[in-house]
Amino acid sequence: MHFIDPHIHIASRTTDDLQALARAGCLVVGEPAFWMGYDRSGTKSFYDYFRQLTEWEPKRAANYGIQHYAWMGINAKEAENVGFAKDVIALLPEFLDRPNVLGIGEVGLNKNTKNEVLTLLELIELAATRNEQLLFHTPHLADKYQGTRMILDLLRADGRIDRSRICIDHCEEHTIRMVLDEGYWAGITLYPTTKATPERAADMVEVFGPERILVNSSADWGPSDPLAVPQFMAAMRRRGHPESLIRQVVYDNPLTFFNQSAHFNFRRPD
Amino acid sequence: MPNPTALDVFNREFLTIRSRLIDLAAAIDRIDRTEGQVVDDPRMRQIHQAIEVIAGPDGNRAERVQMAFSLSYSDNWRQEYGV
Numbered sequence: 001m002h003f004i005d006p007h008i009h010i011a012s013r014t015t016d017d018l019q020a021l022a023r024a025g026c027l028v029v030g031e032p033a034f035w036m037g038y039d040r041s042g043t044k045s046f047y048d049y050f051r052q053l054t055e056w057e058p059k060r061a062a063n064y065g066i067q068h069y070a071w072m073g074i075n076a077k078e079a080e081n082v083g084f085a086k087d088v089i090a091l092l093p094e095f096l097d098r099p100n101v102l103g104i105g106e107v108g109l110n111k112n113t114k115n116e117v118l119t120l121l122e123l124i125e126l127a128a129t130r131n132e133q134l135l136f137h138t139p140h141l142a143d144k145y146q147g148t149r150m151i152l153d154l155l156r157a158d159g160r161i162d163r164s165r166i167c168i169d170h171c172e173e174h175t176i177r178m179v180l181d182e183g184y185w186a187g188i189t190l191y192p193t194t195k196a197t198p199e200r201a202a203d204m205v206e207v208f209g210p211e212r213i214l215v216n217s218s219a220d221w222g223p224s225d226p227l228a229v230p231q232f233m234a235a236m237r238r239r240g241h242p243e244s245l246i247r248q249v250v251y252d253n254p255l256t257f258f259n260q261s262a263h264f265n266f267r268r269p270d
Numbered sequence: 271m272p273n274p275t276a277l278d279v280f281n282r283e284f285l286t287i288r289s290r291l292i293d294l295a296a297a298i299d300r301i302d303r304t305e306g307q308v309v310d311d312p313r314m315r316q317i318h319q320a321i322e323v324i325a326g327p328d329g330n331r332a333e334r335v336q337m338a339f340s341l342s343y344s345d346n347w348r349q350e351y352g353v
Binding site: 112114117118121141142143144145146149150153172173174177200203238239240241 | 272330340351
């Protein structure tokens, strides 16, 4: 079965991973801009990173028959310096116009500070002004519940962006209900020790149904598995779920979500 | 959706549950074998709270265990931040 990984950091992965993804049936990847594991020294580092995500990574993925799309933004960890973040945000419009860019992401909160909120408000403003789709990172571990509620508060108070064009990512058992109840897409990230496992993701699909759920590997430079989406598919099969349901979650849902972006131009294989 | 019985799911999950409980017990034993104490560490209280949730009769255990490890949320945060 074909699948789409709607959130994976290809820039941090090897060509072996791309080959494994292609062999497993991956047709499309979505790569949000994120924290590279260290704070960048200046805006030019971001400029080069955005070029990598819009020029080089699409070519690298295409070598394995995978279509590569990207999201542009400044991550919450580097958003704490509000002045620096403003300079990075000023770079975004040039890249948001590029043909493989789906919208603004991953942006959100990390430690839920006032400065992170101030930067996030700037990013939401940019998205609303340009009618961009949004991909939100929600915080890690103890900060997740508080930060997810804060993000939903900000979006509820604004209301200019259609909720069906927003994904709140890294949902877990204590946050997914509020995200779906308010009409957003809910991303579930499969990680070995933090976030969710394939089995728990299958539980959430069973409890909440498959509508507006996206399952992703978010594979990056840390402990993560680029083949986590196929692991989820295997977990669903072990439980006896029909192929049509599995396909809805790992293929139809990401297509529906990505299709709302003007730049998404998926070419289905013959 | 498939419609398995409780026994079907229990049979499927038993060895995983058993293995993870032994892992948990062994990790806490590992801490006990070392010098010093962590009884008063707030993370140890979170672990005990989570174990109580798992052992209790009420549902939504995964969600409630998550909450045991989560910071609280304040409705007034926007006023506190002035945003």
